[in-house]
Amino acid sequence: MNLDKIEKIIPKERIHINAPMAKYTSFKIGGNAELLININTVEELQETLRILNEDNTKKFILGNGSNILVSDEGIKGVVLKIDIKKFEITEDKQKYTITLGAGCKLGETAYKLANKEIAGLEFASGIPGTIGGAIRMNAGAYGTEMKDIIKTITYVDRNGNIHKIKNQEAQFEYRNSIFCRNDDIIVECEIELNKGNKEEIQSKMQEYAKSRREKQPIEYPSAGSTFKRGKNFITAKLIDECGLKGYQIGDAQVSEKHAGFIINKGNATSKEVEELIEYVKKQVFEKFGEKIETEIEIIH
Secondary structure, eight states, X not given: OOXXXXXXXXXXGGEEEEEXXXXXXXTOOOOEEEEEEEEOSHHHHHHHHHXXXXXXXXXXXXXXXXXXXXXXXXXXXXXXXXXXXXXXXXXXXXXXXXXXXXXXXXXXXXHHHHHTTEESOGGGTTOOSBXXXXXXXTOEETTEEGGGTEEEEEEXXXXXXXXXXXXXGGOOBTTBOGGGSSOOEEEEEEEEEEEOOHHHXXXXXXXXXXXXHHHSOTTSOBOSOOBOOOSSSOHHHHHHHTTOTTOEETTEXXXXXXXXXXXXXXXXXXXXXXXXXXXXXXXXXXXXXXXXXXXXXXXX
16 A cells, blocks of 8 residues: 555544554454554545555445454454544524534534434434444434434445435445445435424433443443344343353453343453354354344454
8 A cells, every 4th residue: 555645645643553453442352453544534535545446455444443343363454434523503494404424423413412402313322333333334222223314425435436315325224224235435414303402302311321321231341232133032132041141251241231242351352252252143043043143243
């Protein structure tokens, strides 16, 4: 890769050689990325892609690193960390269109909107990801998903060209979208929300935060919910009924608080987490005949 060319468009302090991915993921696990670049604008992304495409450098797109497990060997090629920030509000008859950069954090955005008496993003206030990552995975909680509020999505393809699509074109499904199946990079979106009551919005967010503290192991590093919900079963319930709460391989543990989470008790390796995931899958299949799927993305 041509580092000299990249340094002409990205300040050196935002270019990290041999970046430890444990530092950039909520699991606090993973080897080094050959190169990690913090991308602050769409133009920077376009220019960087064009340079990397000249010699077909492998690229990996990173948001807040809250839904991934990076292998102990790290990531070959370049990690593009999307830190594009934008926050603009347009009001029309008690309805609001909010334009957000893909690098905006969900929680911070939800609280900003609450302060402006705009309701509808409360469900995401405790999700630790970025807007871009949440759209890609169609993140959701408490009966609402990103697909319910998205109006448009702007993305850059791998050649650096900008495109804009409407909600329906994103092919949203449970924890899935068209962006999970292509190489396009989300840079911005518009969401539609309504006027709300500040106290009611904040009360709902406090209630959700309390629920998370009580039911989820947020005191330990993890990648959030490890397994997807089953079509006709609650995955965490089956794992619990296999007696796996607290089961551990090295420092990777099935949470004692919520069986759907695998946590890092200290110095867990990616290998230990992957072994534990496979063990849990095997036990659930042997006992219930159900195949469970991971919600987190494993990066090799």
